[in-house]
Amino acid sequence: MVGRKGEKPKSHPQISEVILIGKQALFPINWLNKQGYCEYQIFLENMKRIKAEPTKEMIEGKLEHRRLELEFREKAIPATFAEMMEQSKTRNVLSREFPVRSLRYGIFGLIDEIHLSPNEIVIIDDKPGTKKYLSNIHQVYGYCLAFKDIIKQKNHRQIFAALRERGTNNIFWKTPFNKSMESEIIGVVDHIHRLILGGEKFDSCKNSNKCRACRFKMDCNRAVS
Ligand code: SF4
16 A cells, blocks of 8 residues: 555546556546456546436436435435444444445445444445346445455454445345455456556456446447447
8 A cells, every 4th residue: 555544635637537546546436447348448537537417317317316315415414434333233224326446456336225233234326127247246346345444453343345226215135245346346456456556457348238338438439230
């Protein structure tokens, strides 16, 4: 770890969305989703800085996040992180749009929702539909990894990763975030850091269905049809 806690983040000079704390690069956790779909998207968007229109799902997702956030704020009682952790040892606590940043793993992001109870902590990511794609699973594992790093050994509760159908209460996938999932996601996080550092080359998907649905297809020299 080369960044110090409390140090002010700066934008990476060449790569959009990446921040630097000291010499440590941190990338957004939603890159784990993009990496699972096609990591060449990350290259086109953040290194070549190609602009592409947001998809219908992205626009709908943003609107739904906003709606839920406003609804939540109307009823929410402000609490510090320490208070939230303490209160949840004896009762159920819900938090939304929870910011996480892990210097140790070089990742940051906003968790859609966290349900904390005396027995468990459930990290929830909202997705359109109910298909459990590996890319979505990797994204929510990334949030679990960062959250676990923040609470460190102060927590003895089991952390769960969960996917919920956007706009509903339907949690269609939930699993304990165990050691093997932790190792799996650390492997992907490390791979993305090697891509950022230039130690590995960006791969691209070979799936024409993905390319057809990709918002970068018009500017991609690797698109397959
Ligand atoms: S068009 Fe295909 S290869 Fe190119 S970024 Fe999109 S998904 Fe990847």
